[in-house]
Structure formats: C-alpha cells, structure tokens
Amino acid sequence: MASGPEDRPPERERTDKSLADERDKTDDELLKRSEALEETSDDVVASARERASRVLFDARRKADETLRLSNISHAEQAALDKERAAEDRALRDERATADQKLASERETRRRALAALLALERDETDDYLLLERERADAAVEARDDFLGMVTHDVRNLLGGLVMSASSVMKIACDDAAAKAVLTREGQRIHRYAARMNRLVGDLLDVVSIEAGRLSVVPHREDASELLRETVDAFQAIASAKKIALKTEMKSGALAARCDHERILQVLANLVGNAVKFTPDGGRIDLLVEAVDDHVRFGVHDTGPGIPPDQLSVVFDRYWRAKESHGGLGLGLYIARCIVEAHAGKIWAESLPGEGTTFYFTLPAASSRAAPATG
Numbered sequence: 001m002a003s004g005p006e007d008r009p010p011e012r013e014r015t016d017k018s019l020a021d022e023r024d025k026t027d028d029e030l031l032k033r034s035e036a037l038e039e040t041s042d043d044v045v046a047s048a049r050e051r052a053s054r055v056l057f058d059a060r061r062k063a064d065e066t067l068r069l070s071n072i073s074h075a076e077q078a079a080l081d082k083e084r085a086a087e088d089r090a091l092r093d094e095r096a097t098a099d100q101k102l103a104s105e106r107e108t109r110r111r112a113l114a115a116l117l118a119l120e121r122d123e124t125d126d127y128l129l130l131e132r133e134r135a136d137a138a139v140e141a142r143d144d145f146l147g148m149v150t151h152d153v154r155n156l157l158g159g160l161v162m163s164a165s166s167v168m169k170i171a172c173d174d175a176a177a178k179a180v181l182t183r184e185g186q187r188i189h190r191y192a193a194r195m196n197r198l199v200g201d202l203l204d205v206v207s208i209e210a211g212r213l214s215v216v217p218h219r220e221d222a223s224e225l226l227r228e229t230v231d232a233f234q235a236i237a238s239a240k241k242i243a244l245k246t247e248m249k250s251g252a253l254a255a256r257c258d259h260e261r262i263l264q265v266l267a268n269l270v271g272n273a274v275k276f277t278p279d280g281g282r283i284d285l286l287v288e289a290v291d292d293h294v295r296f297g298v299h300d301t302g303p304g305i306p307p308d309q310l311s312v313v314f315d316r317y318w319r320a321k322e323s324h325g326g327l328g329l330g331l332y333i334a335r336c337i338v339e340a341h342a343g344k345i346w347a348e349s350l351p352g353e354g355t356t357f358y359f360t361l362p363a364a365s366s367r368a369a370p371a372t373g
Helices: 010-069 074-169 175-209 222-239 259-276 330-340
Strands: 218-221 243-248 254-257 282-290 293-300 345-349 355-362
Touching: 010 074, 074 175, 175 330, 218 222, 218 259, 222 243, 222 254, 222 259, 222 282, 222 293, 254 259, 254 355, 259 282, 259 293, 259 330, 259 355, 330 345, 330 355
Parallel strands: 243 282
Antiparallel strands: 218 254, 282 293, 293 355, 345 355
8 A cells, every 4th residue: 555554544453453363363273274184194094004014914924824834945935035025115115105295295285275375365455455545535535525515614604603693783672673683693603503513523533533633732720621611511501500510629630631622522521411411400520630640520410321331332423312413423532532642531320320421631740642643
C-alpha cells in the first residue's frame, strides 16, 4: 500500500496481526498433520517389514531344520549361507532405495504444498490490497463529501441563528406577538444547536475512524471544568426542576487534558443525565484524586441501565430504549476522547437506582498523555 506501517489505522494493524497469527496457526497445524501422517506411514512400513522379516526367518528356520535332517555337506551349507547373505543384502538395498524414494517424494510434496500455499496467500494479499485501496478511495470520497456538506450546513445554520436572533430583537408593540416571536426564535436556536451538535458528532466519528482525533493536553483545573459544565446545563436542568450539584472530594485538583474535549465529554454525560432524569430529580458531578489520576463522576437519579447493557453503552450507535432522537454517538465519542487521554471510562448502574458514569484522566503531576492529531 502507499502508506507506510506507521500510517496504518489501528484496525488494519489488528487485522494484519490477526491474519499473520492465523497463518502461523495454519502452518503449525499443517506441519503437525504432515508429521503425524508421515509418522503413521513410517509405522505401517516398519510393521510390514517386521512381519516380512519374521516370515522369512520362520521359512529359513524350517528349511534349516529340513536340511539338518537330510545331513547336507559343509560345502552345500556354505553355498546356502552365501545365497542367503546375498538375499539379505538385496533386501536391505531395496528397502534403502524405497526409503530414499519415499523421502524424495515427501520433500517434493512439501515443496509443492509450500509453493501452492505461497501462491494462494499472494493472491489473498493482492485481493486484500485491492479491497483496501477501494475502501480508502471510498472513505476519502465520503470524507471529502461530508466535509463539503457539513461546511455548507454550518454556514446555513449560522445564517439561521442570525436570522432568529434578528427576529427576536424586532421591536413590537403587540406583547402577544412579541412573545410568539421570542418563543419561536428560541425554538429555532435550540434546533440549530441540536443540528450543529449532530454535525459535530459526525465529524468526530470520521476523525476517530481515520485516526485523526485531535487531543492537545494541558494542565487544567478540574473544578473549573465542572463549573463550566454546570453553567452550560443549569438552565435546562432548572426547567425540569432537576438539582445540579458539584462535589470536590479532594480539594483543588489539576488534570492533564484537552480543555474543550473534556468539556465535550462532560456535556455528553450531563446531557444524557438531564434527558433521562425525571422532573424533580438530582444530578451530581464529582471529582476526586485516585492514585496518579483524576476521576470524574456524573450520577443521576434516572431509571438506570440494565446490567446486560452496561458493556455496550459506549459502542457506536448504541441508544437506550427510552431515547428519542440522536444518533447514539455521544458515549462512543466520549470513550474515544477519554482513551485518547490514556484514561478509562465506565458506567455503574442498577435499574431504578440511577446511573453513574466515571472517567479518569492523568493528574497534571503524572506523566503527560501524548497529544494526538
């Protein structure tokens, strides 16, 4: 392929390693089967030769007994011994020739099998290379198209938001009409924000699949991250009479992270919590030091997640049954962002008792997570 090994996506590296492992297993299995067949064949030949030797020995013993009774002369016995020695030599030579021929045939078969296997693998590699080139071309075309479309969509959304803002600022003597304009303008703002978020999620997934998710860690105040998140969601939570609280268990904490990306993770987690927490519920945001990491937590008093779903909530396109709308990308993107920081993310929940999402980031005093882009 055109790109070097260092440019290959992790999925392809795993595929290539899996293919190499499977080929090694196949080679080992073929070798074992060949050795087993040869060993069985050698045992059969050895057993047949042993039986033939016994038959010959018994025949000679009986002949010797007959000759002893007939009192043959020493000259006749010497001639008989010489004849038997010649027969034994001929038999040994014949067996040696047969063994040599068998070994040669086995070597020929091994070489033929190796050549055939190499040919089939070369063909497989050619097909794989061709399919990857086609896939790369298709993905590149898709990404180019998506980039152009999202650029145009965002421009349109920007114009839509500006128009909505202008409508909301129009002076109007009729209080009822002004209230309608304000309400509709706010609704347009919300729809535009949701569309912008969906576009952003799609672009993030494209970046993740291409191995280009941008993460630039810096020293960040963990409590400030929580405060910014609460400020962003306070109005939405208040509308549902949800108490939105923060808790710092270890005083001031500094994490090594990308500020905007971690705000994106917290926004995904808190946004889900607000969506699934019933009116009058509670959402707690907490942060604490755990060894050389900073651990964040988002706990809600919603319906919880069934145990059999906890292992798949971070999969791409996963959505809760109660969810309406969305692409099921938020938690998947959150997982990829956290893992790009060399952290971990997981969920703990019991049905009817709410859910807590945790994720960890390297503490600012620990070894910095590598920047990716």
